[in-house]
Structure formats: structure tokens, C-alpha cells
Amino acid sequence: MVRRAKAKAKTKAKVKKKAAAKKKTSRASAKIPTWDTIMPLPSNPETGETANDYYVLDCEVHVMPEDYRRFIQYFPGTKTFEYAHKMCNWWQWVDHRTGKQAAVHPGMDWNIDKIMGDMDRSGVDQITLMRESFIDTAGDSAPFSTNQHVIDAVEKYPDRVIGISNVGPFSKRKTKDILWELEYLHDNHNFKFTKFYQPEDCPINDRRLWPVYEMCQDKGIVAYFHTGITIRMGPTRYTVPILLDDVASDFPDLKIVAYHAGYPQWEDLVMLMWKHPHIYVSYSILLPWLMRAPHRFAHMVGTTLQIAGYNRFIWGSDWPASDPYQAVEAILKLEIDEELQEKWGYPPITKELKAEFLGLTLARLAGIDPKKNHLKFPGQNKPPKGRTPEGDITRRIMRRGKK
Numbered sequence: 561m562v563r564r565a566k567a568k569a570k571t572k573a574k575v576k577k578k579a580a581a582k583k584k585t586s587r588a589s590a591k592i593p594t595w596d597t598i599m600p601l602p603s604n605p606e607t608g609e610t611a612n613d614y615y616v617l618d619c620e621v622h623v624m625p626e627d628y629r630r631f632i633q634y635f636p637g638t639k640t641f642e643y644a645h646k647m648c649n650w651w652q653w654v655d656h657r658t659g660k661q662a663a664v665h666p667g668m669d670w671n672i673d674k675i676m677g678d679m680d681r682s683g684v685d686q687i688t689l690m691r692e693s694f695i696d697t698a699g700d701s702a703p704f705s706t707n708q709h710v711i712d713a714v715e716k717y718p719d720r721v722i723g724i725s726n727v728g729p730f731s732k733r734k735t736k737d738i739l740w741e742l743e744y745l746h747d748n749h750n751f752k753f754t755k756f757y758q759p760e761d762c763p764i765n766d767r768r769l770w771p772v773y774e775m776c777q778d779k780g781i782v783a784y785f786h787t788g789i790t791i792r793m794g795p796t797r798y799t800v801p802i803l804l805d806d807v808a809s810d811f812p813d814l815k816i817v818a819y820h821a822g823y824p825q826w827e828d829l830v831m832l833m834w835k836h837p838h839i840y841v842s843y844s845i846l847l848p849w850l851m852r853a854p855h856r857f858a859h860m861v862g863t864t865l866q867i868a869g870y871n872r873f874i875w876g877s878d879w880p881a882s883d884p885y886q887a888v889e890a891i892l893k894l895e896i897d898e899e900l901q902e903k904w905g906y907p908p909i910t911k912e913l914k915a916e917f918l919g920l921t922l923a924r925l926a927g928i929d930p931k932k933n934h935l936k937f938p939g940q941n942k943p944p945k946g947r948t949p950e951g952d953i954t955r956r957i958m959r960r961g962k963k
Contacts, residue, residue: 598940598941599681599885599939599940599941600939600940601682601683601937601939602682602683602885602888602889602892603889603892604889604892604893606893607892609892609911609914610683610892611682611683611684611888611892611937612683612936612937614914614915614918614919615685615915615918615919615920615923615930615931615933615934616682616683616684616685616686616888616918616919617684617685617686617687617688617918617919617922617923617928617930618679618684618686618687618688618875618876618877618879618884619688619753619784619817619819619842619844619874619875619876619922620688620690620784620819620842620844620845620876620877620878620879621675621679621687621688621689621690621876621877621878621879622670622689622690622691622692622705622878622879622880622881623670623671623672623675623689623690623691623692623705623709623710623713624670624692624704624705624709624880625669625670625671625705625709626668626669626670626671627669628704628705628706628709629704629705631702632697632698632701632702632704635697635698635699635701637696637697637698637699637793638697638698640697640792640793641694641697641704641792644791644792647791648791648845648881648882649665651849651882652845652848652849652881652882652883652886653665653848653883655852656852657852662848662852662886663848663883663885663886666678666879666880666883670879670880672689672709672712672713672716672717672721675687675689675713675879676717676720676943677941678879678883678884678885679720679884680937680941680942680943680944681884681885681941682877682883682884682885682887682888683888683937683939684884684888685720685919685933685934685935685944686719686720686721686722686919686928686933686948686950687720687721687722688722688723688724688752688753688922689710689713689714689721689722689723689724690710690723690724690725690726690753690755690784691703691704691705691706691707691709691710691726692704692705693726693728693729693757693760694760694792695729695760696759696760696792696793696794697792697793700729700732707723707725707726707727707741707745710723710724710725710751711723711745711749714749714750714954715954715958718950718951718952718954718955718958719933719935719946719947719948719950719951720948720951722750722751722752722753722926722928722950723745723749723750723751723752723753724751724752724753724754724755724784725741725742725745725746725751725753725754725755726754726755726757727741727742727745727754727772728756728757728760728761729760729761729762730761730762730766730768730769730772731761731762731766731768732761735768735771735772738771738772739771739772739775742754742772742775742776742781743775743779746779746781748957749954749957750950750953750954750957751781752781752782752926752927752928753781753782753783753784753926754776754781754782754783754784755784755785755786756769756783756784756785756786757786758785758786758794758798758799759786759790759792759793759794759795759796759798759799760793760794761794761798762798763797763798763799763803764785764787764798764799764803764804764806764807765803765804765805765806765807769807770810773807773810773811773814774811776811776814777811777813777814780815780927781815782815782817782922782925782926783814783815783816783817784817784819784842785799785804785816785817785818785819786799786819786820787799787800787801787804787818787819787820787821787822787825787829788800788801788819788820788821788822788823788824788825788826789820789823789824800822800825800828801818801822801825801826801828801829801832802825802828802832804816804818804829804832804836804839805832805835805836808832808835808836808838808839809836812836812838813838814838815838815840815925816836816838816839816840817840817841817842817874817922817925818839818840818841818842819842819844819845819876819878820842820843820844820845820846820878821841821842821843821846821860822841823846826841826860827863829841830863830864830867830868831867833864833867833868833872834867834868839872840872840873840874840921840922840925841864841868841872841873841874842874842875842876843873843874843875843876844875844876844877844878844882845876845877845878845881845882847875847877847882847886847887847890847891848882848883848886848887848890849882850890851886851889851890851893855900857890857894858895858896858897858900858906859900859904861873861894861896861906861909862896862900862901862904862906862907863906865906865907865913866905866906866907870907870910870912870913870916871916871920871921872921873913873916873917873921874917874921874922875887875888875891875917875918875919888918891914891917891918892914894909894913894914894917895908895909896908896909928950929949932948932949933948933949933950935948
């Protein structure tokens with residue numbers, strides 16, 4: 561009898577404790593803001609435009625699942641990454657004018673499902689996805705994610721994800737191994753882009769890269785380059801835009817996209833674009849920040865328009881370094897006011913320019929049909945319906961691999 565009473569009391573205490581924990585969790589959940597995920601699509605109220613009016617293709621998205629990154633967290637070098645992440649958080653998610661939060665940070669688990677949730681919220685039709693190397697952070701032991709993470713994401717979301725290979729570091733691998741991996745990924749998994757991340761490696765114009773550039777040129781692979789300041793361990797001198805001059809001169813058919821606009825040497829990049837018609841500028845990571853500094857943004861865009869033409873722009877979020885919602889909204893709201901047009905001779909911003917910026921230019925470089933791959937979003941963070949031709953290609957490749 562006594563035992564039964566004690567057991568009953570123990571069970572009752574457990575239930576009470578569980579209910580209290582549930583209530584506490586419920587209260588905590590209620591404090592989490594919902595506006596970051598349950599929102600209308602990015603828009604420009606003055607023009608009535610929304611993200612659905614354009615085909616939107618994000619040129620720079622990184623997958624870095626937390627359950628994989630934990631294996632290298634004991635390396636002291638990871639502190640440099642933590643500092644870089646802290647600075648990106650301040651730069652992109654905090655409004656420097658008010659000191660207040662401008663968007664909700666995506667947390668630290670950067671997996672493909674979370675990525676697609678953010679893209680749904682932002683009205684992004686398709687993304688080009690890459691692994692994050694940062695291998696020097698772990699003493700050249702292991703990267704933050706691998707090309708297999710990208711393959712898995714492409715197979716899970718074939719209609720939305722297009723692969724970017726990263727086969728570096730080039731100075732630490734045999735050329736034959738680099739070329740084999742590049743060819744394998746692009747021939748077997750519908751990868752269309754490749755990334756050159758030189759801060760952990762060798763300069764952009766290091767001759768050891770010439771065989772890789774040659775293969776990219778021959779296969780029509782779009783080459784992405786980190787250009788401008790580096791925020792971690794690697795030297796910025798390896799990534800200054802002017803180094804692209806040697807590459808563009810020797811490989812005139814290589815499609816080159818310079819991430820981050822070469823910032824702060826963005827004017828050097830603009831002049832290279834004037835010299836080489838196959839160099840394009842990406843404003844990845846810069847857009848949320850520049851939206852809160854509109855005159856600086858207007859000068860950068862206006863100068864590029866004057867010198868290099870209107871169809872040379874490509875956007876990217878650099879997720880998780882910046883918020884794609886803010887980035888798309890920045891382009892929808894992009895304008896050069898009449899005073900700047902008069903004083904500096906800049907042309908006005910047109911819908912045609914926004915369409916090129918948001919996806920048409922990059923789609924043309926990679927041979928993607930923007931009309932057929934344009935998905936309509938219902939808004940409020942709901943995914944679009946439908947299948948795309950790019951997804952059909954990937955599914956055919958997947959079936960071929962299973963035979």
C-alpha cells in the first residue's frame with residue numbers, strides 16, 4: 561500500500577514536472593519573433609513589385625550543417641571564424657543607423673532545410689549551392705562542409721538547388737586529382753558552377769590554376785571568385801580584383817563572376833569589366849548593408865552602369881552571412897535619385913536592370929531557362945509548387961546513377 565502510494569506520488573511529480581517544462585517551453589517559444597519567417601514576399605510598395613515579378617537566382621549560398629562542423633570545433637583557428645561570424649552579424653543583421661536588429665539571424669545550424677525555408681520566405685526560385693571550405697581554420701585538417709553535402713542537397717531539392725563545386729585547395733593537391741573531381745561533379749551531378757576560394761590557397765593568378773581554368777573554359781563552367789577583403793586568416797593580397805586581369809586575358813571564353821564586387825577595390829573591378837566582357841560583378845553579402853547606405857550603393861551601381869553596361873550584375877546572399885530577404889528587397893527598391901543622375905551622369909534604374917540583376921544574367925551564363933524555372937510563391941514562407949526543367953535533368957542523372 562505504502563509502495564503503491566509512493567509510486568503514485570512519484571508519477572504525479574513527474575507529470576507535474578513535465579507539464580511545467582512544457583509550459584516553460586511554450587512561453588519561450590512565444591517570445592521568438594515570427595515576423596522573420598511569416599512575412600509577405602519582399603516588395604517595393606512604391607512600384608507595387610514583389611519577388612514574384614522576377615525570376616530570382618541566388619549565386620552564393622553555403623551549406624554547413626552544425627552536426628558536421630562540430631568535429632573540428634576543437635581547433636584554435638575556429639576562433640577566427642567565430643569572430644568573422646560575429647562581424648557579419650553586426651554588419652548584416654543590425655541596422656548601423658539605429659543599433660537595432662534589422663533581421664533575425666538564422667542560428668548556427670546551416671543545413672539545407674533551413675536554407676530552403678529562408679529562400680521560400682524571400683521568394684528565391686533557385687540557388688547555386690556550395691560547400692564551405694575554411695580548411696585552413698582547422699589546420700588543413702578538414703573543411704566546414706564537403707561537395708557531398710551539396711550533392712545531397714541537389715538530390716533532395718532538384719528543382720531548386722544547382723551545384724557549385726569547390727575542388728581546392730589547389731596548392732595542396734595533385735592537379736590530376738583536382739581535374740578528376742571537377743569533371744566528375746559536373747558530369748554526374750548537374751553542377752554548373754565552381755568556386756575559387758584563394759584566401760586559404762594561392763593567388764588568383766597562380767599558374768598552377770591554369771589547367772583548372774582551361775577545363776572550366778572548355779566545359780562552359782561558370783567560375784566564381786572570392787574578390788576583395790578577406791575576413792579570416794587568409795591574405796587579402798591573394799584576392800584583389802586586379803589579379804583577374806591575367807586570368808581573363810589568357811582565358812577569354814571563361815565566364816568569370818567576382819563575388820563581393822571586389823570590395824573595397826570595387827572600382828578596379830569595374831575597369832576590368834570594361835576591359836574584359838566576360839567578367840561579371842556579384843554583390844553577394846553587400847546588399848543588406850548597402851540598402852542601409854543607399855547613396856554608396858547608388859554610386860557603385862551607377863559607376864558600373866556607366867562603364868560596363870546594364871547586364872553585368874549578379875546578386876547573391878552569401879547565406880548565412882546575410883539575409884536573402886533583405887537582399888532581394890534591396891534590389892526591388894534600388895533607385896538612383898534624380899539629383900545623383902544629374903550630378904554624376906548616372907542612368908535611371910529600370911525594371912529590365914532589376915530583372916538582369918536578380919537572375920537573368922546568371923541564368924544566361926549557365927544556360928538556365930529563367931521562364932521555365934520561375935516558380936510562383938504564395939508568400940508567408942510557403943514553398944512554391946511545381947517542377948522545373950533543371951530538376952528534371954537532375955532526376956535523370958540520379959536514375960542513371962542507380963542503374
